[in-house]
Amino acid sequence: MELGTLLDRVARGDQDAFEQVYRHVAGPVYGLALRVVRDPAQAEEVAQEVLVDVWRTAARYDETRGSALAWVMTLAHRRAVDRVRSAQAQRVHLP
Amino acid sequence: MKQELHALVGAYAVDALDDIERRRFENHLAECESCARETRGLREAAAHLGSAAALPPPPRLRDKVMADVARVRPLPPRRSDVRGRRGPTPWLFTLAAAACLMVVAGFLGVLTVRAQDRAERAEAANRQIIDVLAAPDARPASGRASTGGTGTVVVSRAKGKAVVVLAGVPRLPGSQTYELWLLGPSKPRPAGLLREPGTPVIATGLGDATQVGVTVEPAGGSPRPTSVPVLTVALPA
Numbered sequence: 589m590e591l592g593t594l595l596d597r598v599a600r601g602d603q604d605a606f607e608q609v610y611r612h613v614a615g616p617v618y619g620l621a622l623r624v625v626r627d628p629a630q631a632e633e634v635a636q637e638v639l640v641d642v643w644r645t646a647a648r649y650d651e652t653r654g655s656a657l658a659w660v661m662t663l664a665h666r667r668a669v670d671r672v673r674s675a676q677a678q679r680v681h682l683p
Numbered sequence: 684m685k686q687e688l689h690a691l692v693g694a695y696a697v698d699a700l701d702d703i704e705r706r707r708f709e710n711h712l713a714e715c716e717s718c719a720r721e722t723r724g725l726r727e728a729a730a731h732l733g734s735a736a737a738l739p740p741p742p743r744l745r746d747k748v749m750a751d752v753a754r755v756r757p758l759p760p761r762r763s764d765v766r767g768r769r770g771p772t773p774w775l776f777t778l779a780a781a782a783c784l785m786v787v788a789g790f791l792g793v794l795t796v797r798a799q800d801r802a803e804r805a806e807a808a809n810r811q812i813i814d815v816l817a818a819p820d821a822r823p824a825s826g827r828a829s830t831g832g833t834g835t836v837v838v839s840r841a842k843g844k845a846v847v848v849l850a851g852v853p854r855l856p857g858s859q860t861y862e863l864w865l866l867g868p869s870k871p872r873p874a875g876l877l878r879e880p881g882t883p884v885i886a887t888g889l890g891d892a893t894q895v896g897v898t899v900e901p902a903g904g905s906p907r908p909t910s911v912p913v914l915t916v917a918l919p920a
Contacts, residue, residue, distance in 0.1 A: 598757065599757055599760070600757070601756065601757050603749075603752060603753070606752060607749075610745060610748065610749075614740050614744065614745070614748075615737035615738060615739055615740065616736070616737040617740075618737075618738055618739070618740035618744070619736040619737040619738035620736060622738060623736055628741075632740065632741060632744055635740055635744060636744060636747050636748055636751070639744075639748045640748060640751045640752065640755060643748075643751075643752045643755065643757060644755055644756075644757055644758055645757075645758055646757055647757060647758055647759060647760040648758070648760070653723065654723045654726050654727060654730075655727055655730065657730050657731075658723075658726045658727050658729075658730035660730075661729070661730040662726065662730070
């Protein structure tokens with residue numbers, strides 16, 4: 589089933605649909621997170637946050653603004669950016 | 684003013700604007716169909732480039748996510764389409780810009796390299812790629828390979844450069860390589876080897892090329908194509 593259609597079902601709380609979404613996007617999301625944060629443990633945390641975001645905010649996906657994959661990758665990108673920014677901010681504040 | 688905003692499409696699509704610029708650009712997007720269309724195209728290309736770098740996550744990730752999912756309820760659809768903002772962080776601007784560069788590089792799935800010199804070379808390649816993606820005239824295009832898989836191209840005519848990435852194409856034996864060609868009125872020009880599917884390659888000196896093509900060649904590449912292209916993609920004018 590197509591990712592956009594699955595997201596519609598996820599928005600209504602369908603966990604089976606979410607399992608299928610997970611199979612589609614977990615690899616791309618984890619790959620992106622790892623390349624950005626460069627640490628497997630942190631990439632796993634970022635991927636977890638992103639995938640739970642997908643579950644929580646599926647209703648916010650608007651198909652007129654792009655494909656479902658682009659939406660998921662944008663979420664992943666944001667989360668990974670946040671992680672890198674906060675890590676850098678902490679480093680800056682160290683004496 | 685308008686022109687200046689149009690020029691931000693590429694940077695916006697790869698999330699390289701600061702909060703203030705982004706807000707201005709999003710106001711502009713609401714009323715400029717051509718920028719909205721370009722943004723969608725570039726986002727799709729970036730998502731494609733990003734997913735070409737997919738890696739299998741640790742199996743325990745699935746259990747953790749499903750455990751969270753069982754506890755959290757999905758949000759209802761919201762009425763207005765205004766995107767929620769995390770707090771603006773102007774003092775972080777320089778850091779953020781640096782982070783964005785790293786992030787775009789990551790997004791493109793450039794291999795993580797540990798050795799310093801390799802890292803420096805990768806940085807230089809990343810900068811070239813970002814340069815094309817964020818160019819005001821950057822345009823995406825893609826095509827299907829006859830062998831299965833796809834090729835995605837982002838072209839900047841002003842810079843005479845294109846970023847090309849293959850995804851889902853068969854891996855070749857060590858004795859062969861994918862080679863990229865610039866095709867047009869003049870004879871095919873070699874534009875680099877695609878040794879690692881999923882890793883983007885920069886083609887420079889586009890000139891009057893109207894298409895890019897990919898052939899399978901003996902390892903090391905050939906000065907002219909020796910086989911029928913497995914993929915051709917028409918370049919946006």
